Amino acid sequence: MKKTIISVFLITFSLISLAGNVTIIITEIPANTPPEDNIYIAGTINGWAPGNPGYILNENLQGNPQINLEGTGSIEFKFTRGSWDNVEGNENGQFLPNRSFTFGTADTLDLTILSWEDLGGNNHTAADNVIIMDEDFYMPQFDRYRRIWLYLPPNYDSVGDHFSVLYMHDGQNLFDAATSFAGEWEVDETLNQFYEEGKEVPIVVGIDNGGADRIDEYTPWPHPQYGGGDGDLYAQFIVETLKPYIDEHYRTNTDRIHTGVMGSSLGGLISHYIAMKYQDVFGLSGVFSPSYWFNDSVYDFTFNTGKQDEMKFYIMGGTDESPTLVQEMEMMVDTLYAIGIGGDYMVNLEIVSGGQHNEQLWREEFGEAYEWLFLEDPYNIFSYSPDIPVSMYYHNGKLTLKANHNNQGIGPYHVQLFAINGQLVLDTEITRDEPITLPSGLSGIYIARIGDETYVSGQKVFIPGR
Structure with missing residues (x-):
């Protein structure tokens, strides 16, 4: 009987010791935090509701956001600005694991919000020869605006040469860790290293994705579950609006053999589509981890469009991305062969053992893809013999x-x-x-x-x- 009483006492004492109140104070917030936005706490204490008005942090006398919480045991939480699209991030504006706290261990908790995922971090890594061409470049096909990045070759201002151009999607992830979703491609670092090695490097045009509009813009055909289907308008934007502007304002080699398009995932899908539809504009296409699964129409489109000019396709994916990716890429290579775009010189299928669907894979494979597309005899794309024996x-x-x-x-x-x-x-x-x-x-x-x-x-x- 005595042991039972002692056990009950210990359990009760333990629960009491883990109960309590805590005042959470945000001592520093990112400088780019919109002043009109509220800051919320979301976690196990409120069912992870990102915008619950009962969990807004209010300014204290020192002007710092704070909230008083009462509870028992341990909780996990994050800070948001009202939705999961506006959740806090790490120092690079990327994913931050859940915070945790055990009641009864402290009365006050001073915390710092390092960044917001939608606004990017403070650890800018873009090279000096990367510029923002326009924060709000107009897209008449959608009546919306988009940030456009430019990588200019290190010798752009010192020579009068004209340069090849590579158009890339998901511009946030190409050059700067502070704006990237889960790490950058390091396009600028890779190309600057090539330049130091004496290799030719292009102008790179990075087009930010549209956030909530990304699926619509990067998919030429809709998916029954995920929607989409405005990819043709996005392709028109690049061909009819953006490329003419770039060619007018920068020293570019405008012909198709010096013009490429590249992207990953849905960006790989739209890169394939753009290159096939506008073979008179693009001669080179880098297709990373392509979302061919999104709609099987991509195969019929490729076959029915046919080969209209000489093309180079670099198609790459990892074995650990999805169970069907390798098969889908091989099927597309077969389709390209069937229409006369084939051979080791015209189509390069790269299957990376252990490669996963992330920026690390795309970063590691970018350099090889660029060299194969642009530097391996780009002026003499292999063509089929017109005199068929x-x-x-x-x-x-x-x-x-x-x-x-x-x-x-x-x-x-x-x-x-x-x-x-x-x-x-x-x-x-x-x-x-x-x-x-x-x-x-x-x-x-x-x-x-x-x-x-x-x-x-x-x-x-x-x-x-x-």
């Missing part, structure tokens, strides 16, 4: 190669057959006049890719229903 014919369930012109070669020829969605359905080697028996179930229009050591060509083949 063999053609593919269908007859009675079989495909046969026939010689054209005065071709005397017999092969072997590498033959691949692609469905219109880019799926590879046949991959074999044959000699001329040797028939190929097709797999059962094939019918409709297919693309045959035929090549040997000296050339490669693409040809449409119609296979009737059998």
Whole structure:
């Protein structure tokens, strides 16, 4: 009986010791905090409600926001300006883990808010040759405004040269840790290092994403759950509004072979779309961790648009991003091959073992992608031979190669057959006049890719229903 009484006493004493009051005082807030905004506390004490009016911090006599809380045990919390879009961040304006406090351990808690995620931090890392071209560049296609960044080559002001241009999305994350969501790409550091090594570097145009409008602007087709679908207007903005302005006000090489577009995730999707739709404007496309899953229309669009000019695509993703990403990228590479954009020189598929869907992966892969796109003979993109020595014919369930012109070669020829969605359905080697028996179930229009050591060509083949 005595042990039971002692145990109850100890439990009761412990609970009492963990109960209490605390005054939380914010001794310093970010300089860019809007003066009209209230500061709230959200946590386990109020069901993580980010804008509960009962949990507003009010100014004390010293002008510092404070709040008095009463409770027991431990709590976790964060500060907001009324929503999770306006939550506090770390010193770089990035994710800050939950704060914690145990009642009864202190009567007063003095805290500092380092930054707000939506407004960025104070640890600016942008190089001196990165400038804000315009805080509010007008987008007539949307009747809205957007911040535009520029990376200018270190020798831009000292020479009269014209420079290649790379257009990139999610500008907040490219140059400056203070404005980035979860770390920057370090585009400026990478290119400045290339410059020090004697390599040519481009002008980079960074376009901020639109926050809540990001999904709409970066997706050409809607998703049944996530919406979107205004990507074509965003593409028009770049081609019809932004690029003409850049070309007029800066010394650029305006032709397509010196003009590229690059982005990641949804930014990768829209980079692919822009490059395919405006092949007369862009010859180079960097497609990182592309959200091809967002809408399968991207495959039909690519196939139906077809190859209108020589292109270079650098498609990259990590094995640990999603279960389907690698398959989706491979399917897109097959689709590009099917329309005549293929070969190691025209399409580079980079699969990074262990790569995750984050800025670290994109930062680490940016330099290699830039070099492959811009520095590996960008003036001489490999093109298919216009003088095709063999053609593919269908007859009675079989495909046969026939010689054209005065071709005397017999092969072997590498033959691949692609469905219109880019799926590879046949991959074999044959000699001329040797028939190929097709797999059962094939019918409709297919693309045959035929090549040997000296050339490669693409040809449409119609296979009737059998």
